[in-house]
Amino acid sequence: QWAIALGAIGIWVRAGRSAADLGFAAPTGWRLIVGLVIVALAIGFVVVQLRSVLHASPEELVTARPKIERYEFLLPHTLEEFRWFSALSFTAGFCEELLYRGYFAWVLHFWLGWTGAVALAVALFGVAHSYQGRDGAIRATLAGVVMGALFLITRWLVPVIVLHALIDFGSGIVGFIVLRAVPRDAPVP
Numbered sequence: 001q002w003a004i005a006l007g008a009i010g011i012w013v014r015a016g017r018s019a020a021d022l023g024f025a026a027p028t029g030w031r032l033i034v035g036l037v038i039v040a041l042a043i044g045f046v047v048v049q050l051r052s053v054l055h056a057s058p059e060e061l062v063t064a065r066p067k068i069e070r071y072e073f074l075l076p077h078t079l080e081e082f083r084w085f086s087a088l089s090f091t092a093g094f095c096e097e098l099l100y101r102g103y104f105a106w107v108l109h110f111w112l113g114w115t116g117a118v119a120l121a122v123a124l125f126g127v128a129h130s131y132q133g134r135d136g137a138i139r140a141t142l143a144g145v146v147m148g149a150l151f152l153i154t155r156w157l158v159p160v161i162v163l164h165a166l167i168d169f170g171s172g173i174v175g176f177i178v179l180r181a182v183p184r185d186a187p188v189p
Contacts, residue, residue, distance in 0.1 A: 004099065005095040005098050024102075031154045031155060034153055035156045035158065038163060042167070046173075049173070049174060050170070050173055053173065061181045064178050070133070070136075071171075072175070074132070075176065076179075077176070081176075089171075089172055092165070097151075097160045098161070108121065125147075146163075
């Protein structure tokens, strides 16, 4: 992902395009406020999620295990995997948002307008996540709709990048804690 993202940035810079056109200039007024509120809410959500799972009883963790089993192959099981998963969360947040909501949307907006361009980028984003199965691709598409709407509202990639990275990171934290606490064959109450 970094190679593709850096390639896109290289093409962008070589063409003499501005950071603002790519979505990296902070907006002003209400768009800035909306972006900052979204970032604050995302941080708050991850903090609440972390506190909840850290204070969960063993029974609650056992009950949570079946809810994450379909994505177990993606989630970290060891501390080393958690470190890599954390890096991957921030990689996905930056690179995917740069490419889908930034670069692709900018290229496509000349033909489809901003809403159409973002909608097509959302569809491509969903297809790119089909390795997670039908449900995973649908969830990624819905997340893409949220990210796309946020980008259309603010015209700023930073809150979208932060939101994406924190959602992925939060999933990794929850998965790591539940998977470490509850053996695969633990009986569900």
